[in-house]
Each structure stands twice: as C-alpha cells, then as structure tokens.
Amino acid sequence: MGQLVDGVWHDTWYDTKSTGGRFQRSTTAWRNWITPDGAPGPTGEGGFAAESGRYHLYVCLACPWAHRTLIYRALKDLTAHIGISTVHPDMLAEGWEFRTDFPGATGDRLFGLPYLRDIYLRADPHASGRVTVPVLWDRERNTIVSNESAEIIRMLNSAFDGLTGNRLDFYPSDLRPRIDALNNRIYDTVNNGVYKAGFATTQKAYDEAVHPLFDSLDWLEEILGRNRYLTGDRLTEADWRLFTTALRFDLVYHTHFKCNRKWLREYPNLWGWTRELYQIPGVAETVNFDHIVRHYHYSHETINPFRIIPINPVIDWAEPHGRG
Numbered sequence: 001m002g003q004l005v006d007g008v009w010h011d012t013w014y015d016t017k018s019t020g021g022r023f024q025r026s027t028t029a030w031r032n033w034i035t036p037d038g039a040p041g042p043t044g045e046g047g048f049a050a051e052s053g054r055y056h057l058y059v060c061l062a063c064p065w066a067h068r069t070l071i072y073r074a075l076k077d078l079t080a081h082i083g084i085s086t087v088h089p090d091m092l093a094e095g096w097e098f099r100t101d102f103p104g105a106t107g108d109r110l111f112g113l114p115y116l117r118d119i120y121l122r123a124d125p126h127a128s129g130r131v132t133v134p135v136l137w138d139r140e141r142n143t144i145v146s147n148e149s150a151e152i153i154r155m156l157n158s159a160f161d162g163l164t165g166n167r168l169d170f171y172p173s174d175l176r177p178r179i180d181a182l183n184n185r186i187y188d189t190v191n192n193g194v195y196k197a198g199f200a201t202t203q204k205a206y207d208e209a210v211h212p213l214f215d216s217l218d219w220l221e222e223i224l225g226r227n228r229y230l231t232g233d234r235l236t237e238a239d240w241r242l243f244t245t246a247l248r249f250d251l252v253y254h255t256h257f258k259c260n261r262k263w264l265r266e267y268p269n270l271w272g273w274t275r276e277l278y279q280i281p282g283v284a285e286t287v288n289f290d291h292i293v294r295h296y297h298y299s300h301e302t303i304n305p306f307r308i309i310p311i312n313p314v315i316d317w318a319e320p321h322g323r324g
C-alpha cells in the first residue's frame with residue numbers, strides 16, 4: 001500500500017513514527033456534490049446533476065466506508081442508475097488493484113485499468129494523497145465527484161429522488177442535530193476507533209483508542225436498550241454508519257485489531273440491532289464476508305505477517321433478531 005505524490009506512486013505504509021504510534025486518517029481531497037439540478041453542494045464545485053447512468057462507484061466490498069455507499073445505492077433504488085466496480089480484496093504494494101482472480105472482484109468496468117490509482121490519475125495526472133475507496137466517478141466530465149463516503153451517502157439519500165421516486169429519508173431535518181452528535185462520537189471512537197486501536201504501534205496509542213471504543217459500545221448498548229434505533233423509532237444515517245463497523249466486529253476487529261475487551265455478540269441489544277439491519281431487504285446482497293475476512297488479514301502484513309486467514313466463528317445472520 002502507498003500513496004500518490006504529484007502523480008507518482010510511492011509504496012509506503014502509514015507513518016506512525018511522527019505521531020507517537022498513532023494512526024491518523026488523512027482528510028479527503030475530492031469533495032464535490034451531486035445535486036438534483038447540478039447546483040453546487042456544501043463543498044466543491046457545481047455541475048454534477050443527478051442523471052441515470054452518468055455516475056459510477058468504485059468500491060471495496062471489505063471496506064466499511066465503501067459499504068455505506070453500497071447500502072444507500074440498494075435502499076434508495078439506485079442500482080439501475082449507478083454502476084459499480086469492485087476492487088480485489090488484497091491491498092498490497094500497488095494499493096487497490098482491479099485484478100479479477102477473487103470471486104466478486106469485477107475489475108474496472110469503465111476503462112479496464114489495472115489499479116485504482118489510475119482512476120485518480122485520470123481525474124488529475126498530478127494527484128497527491130492516499131488512494132482510497134469509495135470513489136464516485138462522473139463519466140460525463142471524466143472526473144471524481146467525491147471520495148468521501150460520509151458525503152456520498154448524503155447525496156444518494158436525496159439527489160436522485162426525482163428520478164427514482166424513492167423518498168426514504170435517512171437524514172430527516174428534525175433529527176439532524178441528534179444524528180450529527182451520534183456520528184461525531186461514533187466516527188471518532190468506533191468507526192475510526194477500531195482502526196486507531198488496530199494500527200497503533202505503541203501501547204499508549206492503543207490504550208488511547210481501545211478504552212473509548214468500548215466506552216462507546218457500552219453507551220450504544222444502553223441507547224439500543226431504550227430505543228429500537230439510535231435516534232428512536234426511525235432508522236437513520238447514524239444507524240447505517242455504525243452498522244458497517246458492527247457487522248465486521250467479531251470477524252475482524254475483535255482479534256485482528258485487538259478490540260477484544262468483549263465480542264459484539266456479548267452486547268444483546270447491539271447484536272440484535274446488527275442482525276435486524278442485516279435482514280432489511282437489499283442489505284444482505286451488499287455484504288461479502290469473504291472479501292471482509294480476506295482483505296484485513298491478507299493486506300495488513302505489519303499486523304498479520306504470515307497472512308493466515310483465520311477460521312472465524314460461524315454467525316447465523318438470519319437468526320430472528322428479536323427487536324420489535
């Protein structure tokens with residue numbers, strides 16, 4: 001794995017030396033928005049109108065950030081309007097690759113390019129920074145609209161409603177302050193918290209991440225003991241953002257990332273809630289456990305140098321969730 005510097009690929013692992021062993025996620029570079037009429041969104045430039053067949057998502061089926069966008073594409077009836085390409089689960093010296101020698105890895109369906117970085121270079125031959133999934137690509141302007149999953153799901157939540165007639169709203173205006181507050185803590189301590197614990201290279205950095213992570217899981221367990229969903233009786237963006245981390249917890253984060261004070265299945269409310277979301281029609285088709293388990297254990301050589309893929313518990317995701 002590595003990054004682009006002025007259009008040139010450099011194979012470098014995360015630098016934790018300069019940060020006392022702490023993993024720091026870099027900020028996202030491409031921040032435009034698709035809107036119903038192409039008007040500019042909250043950041044970036046305008047000119048990205050919602051149209052059928054114009055946009056394409058590059059995703060990794062293992063990645064929790066990319067997974068959010070796949071869930072929205074499914075639940076907002078966008079599968080016929082936005083195409084997808086899936087990378088190979090192994091992220092090695094060349095970064096994300098479009099190899100197809102793993103079931104479910106489609107290759108680059110638009111251009112047949114070998115690496116995801118080539119998509120970034122097509123948008124900007126001098127691109128610098130990490131080459132991450134998801135990437136939302138505009139086939140008309142031949143550029144990247146956005147590579148920030150938090151913003152891509154906001155676009156998918158409403159920009160195409162006129163086209164699809166699907167009015168499901170996971171970010172309703174009356175709940176926004178509550179959703180934003182939940183997102184802030186969940187992003188820092190859970191979604192990114194598992195990575196901070198897993199990629200830490202000092203005891204201190206690990207301790208700083210793992211305790212807040214489990215404090216947050218205790219807090220979320222308590223909320224889900226009172227409410228069906230995180231904000232109450234309506235399923236919102238806050239739930240979907242937590243879900244993709246929760247789904248991977250016992251298979252990857254518990255052992256591989258040393259987030260092992262408890263298993264997620266020891267939290268009855270969180271566990272039932274995770275299964276309920278998994279069972280919502282359309283969601284299971286966005287989940288590929290083979291990519292999830294393979295990606296983390298095979299790609300992170302510093303954590304798992306022999307690349308042994310663990311056996312893992314058998315989880316019955318279809319088991320009745322008992323939430324109601």
Ligand SMILES: N[C@@H](CCC(=O)N[C@@H](CS)C(=O)NCC(=O)O)C(=O)O
Nearest residue numbers: 063065130131132133134147148149
């Ligand atoms: N802020 C980004 C983060 C995406 C991200 O970090 N994706 C990971 C995969 S799980 C990635 O592509 N990492 C490659 C790298 O860091 O070089 C988002 O949420 O869209």
